[in-house]
Amino acid sequence: MDLWLDTDPGFDDWMAWLLMESVPGWRLHGVSVVAGNAPLETTLGNALRIKSLHGLATPVYAGCDRPLAQPQVTAQDVLGIDGMASTGRRLDVPPAAVSAGHGVTALIDAVRANPGRITLLAVGPLTNVATAFLLAPDLPGLLKSLVIMGGSTVGGNATAAAEFNIHADPEAAAQVFGSGTTVRMFGLNICKQLRVGDAHVQRLRAAGSDEAGVMGDYLDGYVDIGRRQGRTAQSLYDPTPVIYLAHPGRFELRMGRVDIELSGRHTRGMTVCDLRGPALARANAMVAMEATRGPELVDWAMERLAARLAR
Ligand code: RIB
Numbered sequence: 001m002d003l004w005l006d007t008d009p010g011f012d013d014w015m016a017w018l019l020m021e022s023v024p025g026w027r028l029h030g031v032s033v034v035a036g037n038a039p040l041e042t043t044l045g046n047a048l049r050i051k052s053l054h055g056l057a058t059p060v061y062a063g064c065d066r067p068l069a070q071p072q073v074t075a076q077d078v079l080g081i082d083g084m085a086s087t088g089r090r091l092d093v094p095p096a097a098v099s100a101g102h103g104v105t106a107l108i109d110a111v112r113a114n115p116g117r118i119t120l121l122a123v124g125p126l127t128n129v130a131t132a133f134l135l136a137p138d139l140p141g142l143l144k145s146l147v148i149m150g151g152s153t154v155g156g157n158a159t160a161a162a163e164f165n166i167h168a169d170p171e172a173a174a175q176v177f178g179s180g181t182t183v184r185m186f187g188l189n190i191c192k193q194l195r196v197g198d199a200h201v202q203r204l205r206a207a208g209s210d211e212a213g214v215m216g217d218y219l220d221g222y223v224d225i226g227r228r229q230g231r232t233a234q235s236l237y238d239p240t241p242v243i244y245l246a247h248p249g250r251f252e253l254r255m256g257r258v259d260i261e262l263s264g265r266h267t268r269g270m271t272v273c274d275l276r277g278p279a280l281a282r283a284n285a286m287v288a289m290e291a292t293r294g295p296e297l298v299d300w301a302m303e304r305l306a307a308r309l310a311r
């Protein structure tokens with residue numbers, strides 16, 4: 001499987017990325033970084049340190065540093081200044097070199113060089129993807145598929161109505177869902193069915209390497225987001241669509257119409273998901289609704305990461 005990742009690291013982004021690098025037969029052509037969890041300078045720095053920590057060969061490009069049409073918002077109030085929920089731990093490795101060229105241009109070039117073959121996974125605000133579609137109107141038709149972590153059928157996390165990745169750039173999301181390509185949408189509703197907790201932190205640390213220790217500490221910080229809200233486990237956001245790509249038969253996706261609310265005073269950034277029959281005529285998305293035995297899928301992901309990180 002040929003892939004491209006667009007991301008705003010973000011610890012769950014980190015898990016998703018390393019998982020993509022750890023599935024036999026998968027080829028990650030590039031990583032484009034976008035502003036989101038934190039400003040681009042920070043998300044890019046996180047990505048280049050992740051690349052360095054794991055010795056990854058995949059090129060990392062700097063993408064868009066601001067939303068299309070609104071002031072920038074971040075998740076630093078929840079995730080901390082580094083956007084990584086790191087409870088003070090620093091990713092103390094020198095950053096790898098960023099690859100030359102803009103992330104949007106690199107994405108366009110990679111898809112055009114591999115027509116019909118690349119699955120684009122976007123797990124941050126959709127600014128880079130929307131900009132690529134605006135610059136290259138042929139791009140949506142050249143993708144094998146477009147899969148996102150974003151949106152929700154059950155209310156938001158950034159606001160009562162909006163999930164963060166959509167909330168951070170609603171105009172970009174509207175561009176992408178209006179592009180004519182089918183969006184495979186993994187929203188908060190499906191991510192709530194795959195959760196990580198203390199046992200997964202211990203599993204990762206038990207892999208034994210320094211890398212595993214660092215990642216285990218960050219996973220503990222990520223799980224702490226849930227603990228601080230009275231939960232013993234935290235939704236596994238960005239890795240969920242990666243798990244789907246490895247186990248498509250374990251997920252039920254429903255065809256429907258997804259529109260992005262842009263003008264609602266209380267609902268801006270909401271993914272309005274119409275899954276009723278008549279919507280099929282205007283369908284632009286496959287919305288992930290159910291995972292079969294979600295905990296087993298989380299265990300699969302943790303085992304793959306632990307094997308990658310083993311001493
Ligand atoms: O709402 C969850 C999403 O927002 C995830 O992609 C997380 O990394 C943040 O970007």
Ligand code: CA
Binds near residue numbers: 036238
């Ligand atoms: Ca993300």
